[in-house]
Amino acid sequence: xxxxxxxxxxxxxxxxxxxxxxxxxxxxxxxxxxxxxxxxxxxxxxxxxxxxxxxxxxxxxxxxxxxxxxxxxxxxxxxxxxxxxxxxxxxxxxxxxxxxxxxxxxxxxxxxxxxxxxxxxxxxxxxxxxxxxxxxxxxxxxxxxxxxxxxxxxxxxxxxxxxxxxxxxxxxxxxxxxxxxxxxxxxxxxxxxxxxxxxxxxxxxxxxxxxxxxxxxxxxxxxxxxxxxxxxxxxxxxxxxxxxxxxxxxxxxxxxxxxxxxxxxxxxxxxxxxxxxxxxxxxxxxxxxxxxxxxxxxxxxxxxxxxxxxxxxxxxxxxxxxxxxxxxx
Numbered sequence: 001x002x003x004x005x006x007x008x009x010x011x012x013x014x015x016x017x018x019x020x021x022x023x024x025x026x027x028x029x030x031x032x033x034x035x036x037x038x039x040x041x042x043x044x045x046x047x048x049x050x051x052x053x054x055x056x057x058x059x060x061x062x063x064x065x066x067x068x069x070x071x072x073x074x075x076x077x078x079x080x081x082x083x084x085x086x087x088x089x090x091x092x093x094x095x096x097x098x099x100x101x102x103x104x105x106x107x108x109x110x111x112x113x114x115x116x117x118x119x120x121x122x123x124x125x126x127x128x129x130x131x132x133x134x135x136x137x138x139x140x141x142x143x144x145x146x147x148x149x150x151x152x153x154x155x156x157x158x159x160x161x162x163x164x165x166x167x168x169x170x171x172x173x174x175x176x177x178x179x180x181x182x183x184x185x186x187x188x189x190x191x192x193x194x195x196x197x198x199x200x201x202x203x204x205x206x207x208x209x210x211x212x213x214x215x216x217x218x219x220x221x222x223x224x225x226x227x228x229x230x231x232x233x234x235x236x237x238x239x240x241x242x243x244x245x246x247x248x249x250x251x252x253x254x255x256x257x258x259x260x261x262x263x264x265x266x267x268x269x270x271x272x273x274x275x276x277x278x279x280x281x282x283x284x285x286x287x288x289x290x291x292x293x294x295x296x297x298x299x300x301x302x303x304x305x306x307x308x309x310x311x312x313x314x315x316x317x318x319x320x321x322x323x324x325x326x327x328x329x
Contacts, residue, residue, distance in 0.1 A: 010286055014294070016058060016215045017277045020050040022298050023077045024274045029302055030073075030090065031251040038310070039090045041103030046074035047245040051273035052177050053078040053147075055218025056238075059226060060145055065113045065131055067124040068147035070105035071177075072117035075147055079114045083305035093312035100315050101323075122148060122155035125174075129161045132172035132235075143229060145173045151182025153196055165235045166203040173225055174237045179244040184259040200237040209239040213273040216280075243268035 027045050034043065046053065053074030057066065068075045076086060089096030090104055097109060105119040115131060118124045128146035135142040152158050153176065165172050182190060193199060201207045206228045210221050218240065225236040245265060247254035255262040281291060 010281065010284065012058075012219075013216060013277065013281055013284070014286065014290075016054055016219065017274075017281060017291070018294050018298065019054045019058065019078050019081065020215060020274050020277060021295060022081070022083070022302075023050045023053065023074050025295075025298055026077060026083060026086070026302055027073060029306060031246075033306065034251045039104075040092055041090055041105070042249050043104050043251055044071040044073075044249050045244075045246045045251060046071055048268065048273075049074055049177060049179065049242040049244070051213050051215040051218050051277075052175070052240050052242060055215045056145060056147070056173075056175055056222045059219050059222035060113070060143065063113065063141070064143045064145065065115050065128075065135075066145050066147070067115050067128045067131070068117040069121070069124060069149055069152065070117060070119040071149065072105060072107045075117070076107040076109065076114060080109045080112050083302055084308055085109075087302075087305045087309040088312050091309040091312070092314060093309055094315040094319070095309070095312040099319050099322075101319070122152035122158050124148065125152065125155075125161045126157050128172060129165050129170060132165065132170035133168065136168070136170055143171045143173060143226060145175055147175045147177060149182070150176060150178040150180070150187060150196075151185075151190075152176075154182060154190055162200070162203065162205075162235075162237070166205045169204075169233045170235055171229050171233070172235045173222070173229065174235065176237070176239045178239065178241045180241070181244070181248075181260070183248045184257065186259075197237075197239050200239075203237075205234050206232070206236040207239070208236060211241055213242065213268075213271040213276055214280075215273055215277055242273075245269075 023046060027047050030043060057075060057078035066075060066079055085095065085097040089098060089100060089102055092100035094100060097107065106117055108114055108116040125146055125148055128144050132144040162174065180186060197207055197209050206225065208221055208225050210217060212218065225238055229236050243265060246252060278291060282288065
């Protein structure tokens with residue numbers, strides 16, 4: 001299938017849509033394949049949060065660095081745009097980005113700025129601050145974006161890291177992705193304060209927030225935050241809300257668990273980020289055939305990557321001992 005070359009006005013919106021569609025369809029394919037029990041890794045799915053991952057990652061420069069939590073599919077796919085190593089890793093194969101040892105929760109692509117993701121809540125935040133400190137010492141102009149959920153701000157190392165970043169005026173963007181819950185617990189049962197945004201504003205940093213699922217709005221907000229960091233030499237705390245479509249860990253719905261109602265999802269789904277961007281493109285003059293062509297290309301690439309992953313070999317036994325300790329040779 002072929003499509004027309006996008007205009008200057010639609011090039012960025014189309015690129016943002018392509019990446020959100022890639023994330024959405026990759027995770028939908030994971031949901032279909034996971035019951036086969038060939039993917040042995042736990043899954044923390046990103047459905048519903050695609051606009052944050054894509055909006056922020058696309059606003060960053062190619063030399064900037066990213067760290068994230070165990071809900072890592074979105075930022076990995078947004079940052080790299082590749083699916084071969086991604087699916088091979090989920091299948092535990094030797095062709096994966098970590099030869100099958102990282103699974104879903106420890107994805108990385110250092111050559112493309114994704115330093116890593118971690119299964120321990122809030123554990124990447126001090127690492128991100130350390131990277132920002134190194135960048136400042138080296139005067140290399142790199143900026144760090146640290147993605148974390150609302151539950152991470154209940155951890156002491158968030159406050160220690162945030163404080164020292166503000167104290168030392170480090171080039172770091174704190175991206176708080178608030179999906180309303182820390183596992184199953186709402187903020188009202190965890191926080192002895194009303195607003196993290198109000199508290200963050202008391203520190204020497206910039207604070208930005210938007211209640212939106214519009215990827216273009218998040219992209220522009222991130223660009224504004226990056227500009228503030230670079231001109232003022234101060235960190236930026238960005239607070240963004242979204243709704244997690246599936247269970248905390250796994251590929252299923254959990255509305256029968258009793259801690260949230262399906263009506264919440266239905267209200268949020270009226271603002272689904274992927275559908276919203278598609279409608280905006282159509283209303284802006286992009287042809288349906290052009291969008292269908294993009295979607296077909298992405299769908300085909302995903303199926304090719306899945307087939308390659310399933311056909312790939314597992315890593316040899318000696319791989320278990322590699323990269324566990326630093327190799328001095």
